[in-house]
Amino acid sequence: MPKWLDKLAGAGPYIVMVLGGAAVALGFNLLLIPVKLLSSGVSGISMILGYVSGWNIAWLYFALNVPILYWGYRVLGRRFIALSIVNVLSTSLFLQVIPVYPWTDDRLLASVFGGMLVGIGSAGALRYGGSSGGVDVVASIISRSRDVAVGFLVVVLNTGIVAALGLLKNGWNAALYSMLSIYLTGKVIDIVHTPHRKVTAFIVTNRANELAARLLSLPRGVTILKTRGAFTSEERDMLMTVTTRFELAELRKIIRGIDPKAFVNVVQTVDVIGEFRRSRS
Numbered sequence: 001m002p003k004w005l006d007k008l009a010g011a012g013p014y015i016v017m018v019l020g021g022a023a024v025a026l027g028f029n030l031l032l033i034p035v036k037l038l039s040s041g042v043s044g045i046s047m048i049l050g051y052v053s054g055w056n057i058a059w060l061y062f063a064l065n066v067p068i069l070y071w072g073y074r075v076l077g078r079r080f081i082a083l084s085i086v087n088v089l090s091t092s093l094f095l096q097v098i099p100v101y102p103w104t105d106d107r108l109l110a111s112v113f114g115g116m117l118v119g120i121g122s123a124g125a126l127r128y129g130g131s132s133g134g135v136d137v138v139a140s141i142i143s144r145s146r147d148v149a150v151g152f153l154v155v156v157l158n159t160g161i162v163a164a165l166g167l168l169k170n171g172w173n174a175a176l177y178s179m180l181s182i183y184l185t186g187k188v189i190d191i192v193h194t195p196h197r198k199v200t201a202f203i204v205t206n207r208a209n210e211l212a213a214r215l216l217s218l219p220r221g222v223t224i225l226k227t228r229g230a231f232t233s234e235e236r237d238m239l240m241t242v243t244t245r246f247e248l249a250e251l252r253k254i255i256r257g258i259d260p261k262a263f264v265n266v267v268q269t270v271d272v273i274g275e276f277r278r279s280r281s
Contacts, residue, residue, distance in 0.1 A: 012128070013129055013130065014086050016125070016127075016128040016130075017084075017086040017087040017090060017124075017125055017128070017130050018086065018090045019121075019124065020087055020090070020121040020122065020124040020132065021086075021087050021091035021092075021132075023120050024091045024122065024132060025090075025094030025095045025097075025098050026094075026117055027114045027115070027117030027118040027121070028043070028047075028095060028114070028118070029095060029098045029099065029101070030101060030102070030114075031102075031104070031109075031113055032114040032181060034102035034103075034110070035102065035105065035110045037107065037110060037111055037174060037177055037178045037181055038161060038162060038165055038178040038181070039115075039118050039181065039185065040158045040161070040182040040186070041135035041136075041157065042064045042065060042134030042135060043061055043118075043132075043134065044158065044161040045060075046060035046061040048161060048164055048165055051168075058092050058093075058095035061088075061091065061095065062089075065133040065134055068133060068134060068137050068138060069081060069085055071137070072140070072141060075141050076141060080129060080140070083125070083128070083130025083131070084125070084131045084137060086130070087125045087130055088132070088133040091133075107177045108177065108180075111177040111178065111180045112180065112181070115182065115183070115184030115188070116185075116188055118181075118185045119184060119187065119192070123192035124192070127192060127249065129249035129253060130249075140244075140247070162178050162179050163175065198242060198243070198269040199242070199243060199244070199245060199266050199268060199269055200240065200242050200243075200266070200267050200268075200269045201239075201240070201241050201242075201243065201264060201266050202238055202239070202240055202264070202265045202266075202267070203238065203239040203241075203262050203263070203264050204236055204264075205238075205239065205255075205259045205262040205263075206259065208224055208236075208237030208239060210258055211239060211254070211255065211258045211259060214258060215241060215251070215254060218241075218247060218250065220241050220242060222240070222241045223240045224237055224238070224239055225238045225240060226238075242269055
């Protein structure tokens with residue numbers, strides 16, 4: 001592959017981060033913010049602070065993400081945080097550049113299409129190894145350190161944000177429409193990225209030892225199984241590892257970097273009994 005083409009391919013995820021930031025900003029400034037609705041997580045907190053105080057939502061969004069990204073930098077991989085920083089900066093910039101102008105005055109339409117746009121932008125970031133900052137980074141940190149119900153924590157946070165909007169506005173219409181928007185954002189992320197918190201990857205490869213050694217850099221165990229192809233009768237090794245959706249992009253990158261010809265099957269994991277996080281002794 002020519003060097004310029006290789007560099008262009010390497011820049012692909014960063015381009016997706018910028019485009020994802022643009023999609024999120026469009027959903028905010030053209031659909032949600034004009035009718036005083038909320039998104040989820042840190043963006044929802046920045047919106048409600050902006051509505052109450054009159055402060056610039058773009059700057060609030062950026063300021064709230066800075067300590068979270070710094071925390072992520074100390075705990076997670078540099079590439080994940082670098083991509084997340086590009087996405088957060090892009091979103092903040094586009095929030096400043098794109099004027100707040102209502103595409104529609106109908107709150108139902110705004111919540112549906114605003115939630116979908118935000119979901120597309122956030123899912124693209126997750127799919128290509130980054131995140132939209134905020135709760136995504138916190139969830140990734142928590143999922144690596146211990147096996148807790150991250151989804152439940154996110155639901156509690158979003159419920160608190162929506163309840164605060166209802167109390168501040170002395171009415172629940174905006175809060176209920178915001179709940180619809182947040183729900184649709186989550187559904188789009190599930191469709192584009194993956195709906196399952198835990199997944200199991202089965203990897204058939206000729207470079208099992210090298211790949212297993214690299215996968216052990218993640219906080220998950222790896223099992224090596226002997227397999228034999230029914231058609232070719234060729235014996236090969238298969239790696240099995242259980243991971244989370246927040247680590248799936250990193251897993252894909254590792255596999256492609258070591259054995260692009262590996263056969264990979266990723267399936268839903270309904271439940272895990274036993275130690276999910278590999279202990280480091």
